[in-house]
């Protein structure tokens with residue numbers, strides 16, 4: 001076999017649908033075996049539904065159809081102990097771990113005066129502490145032989161994306177945590193990089209953001225406008241960045257903020 005990540009074992013959170021599923025399929029195409037984690041339950045603070053158990057099973061089916069292994073775990077990334085236990089079980093079954101993709105994330109929308117403390121806590125808990133929990137669950141299995149941590153941020157991790165302040169803050173936090181870890185872990189050959197997508201059509205869809213941008217704050221629209229003449233990118237474009245960062249082609253790449261953003265952050 002000559003896949004770009006043949007034999008690598010990769011943990012992906014938020015793997016039931018959207019970009020997480022796309023990463024799983026793209027990595028399986030290139031020879032990886034996968035530990036797939038998702039909450040498979042909706043959250044009251046998030047206005048759109050999260051994924052279901054059927055969604056997670058479908059991702060696993062797509063991976064096994066490609067001849068690779070897929071182990072599934074229903075875990076909330078906010079629960080560090082449960083996540084570490086699930087990862088340890090998956091790693092024991094696969095015989096090791098080479099990389100993780102902290103992809104689970106949620107988005108709430110609102111102006112500064114309508115954003116609630118509950119939204120703040122949920123978004124920071126899932127997007128930032130959940131990313132930390134994912135790194136912490138993976139690292140015990142990586143420090144002996146080296147590996148690759150990929151933390152999914154956003155263009156909102158690099159610019160002041162308005163109307164979802166908790167999300168923007170959490171995604172900036174992911175950058176800080178990743179930079180610090182990249183320094184701390186370089187000595188043991190663990191690379192830590194972030195990925196920064198512009199808009200991708202997935203299940204992450206708070207209708208109220210659309211309403212705010214089109215009815216209340218049209219003046220903020222240009223901040224979200226890509227430089228390239230496309231409205232959105234596709235999950236596969238992000239998966240190709242993730243694939244590169246996991247592969248040995250990126251063996252000397254760490255501390256990178258990998259933008260797949262159609263140029264929105266140069267504006």
Ligand SMILES: NC(=O)c1ccc[n+]([C@@H]2O[C@H](COP(=O)([O-])OP(=O)(O)OC[C@H]3O[C@@H](n4cnc5c(N)ncnc54)[C@H](O)[C@@H]3O)[C@@H](O)[C@H]2O)c1
Pocket residue numbers: 013014015016017018019020037038039040041050051052075076077078102103104105106126130152153154155196197198199200201202203204205
């Ligand atoms: N879609 C976009 O436009 C966009 C842009 C930039 C960054 N991102 C980021 O990309 C990542 C993937 O998002 P997506 O667009 O595929 O969204 P999505 O909602 O389709 O998928 C996110 C997945 O994470 C899962 N999840 C949510 N909370 C969880 C938790 N607490 N524990 C475990 N799993 C949980 C959901 O069930 C879902 O399957 C997120 O981190 C998101 O912030 C998305």
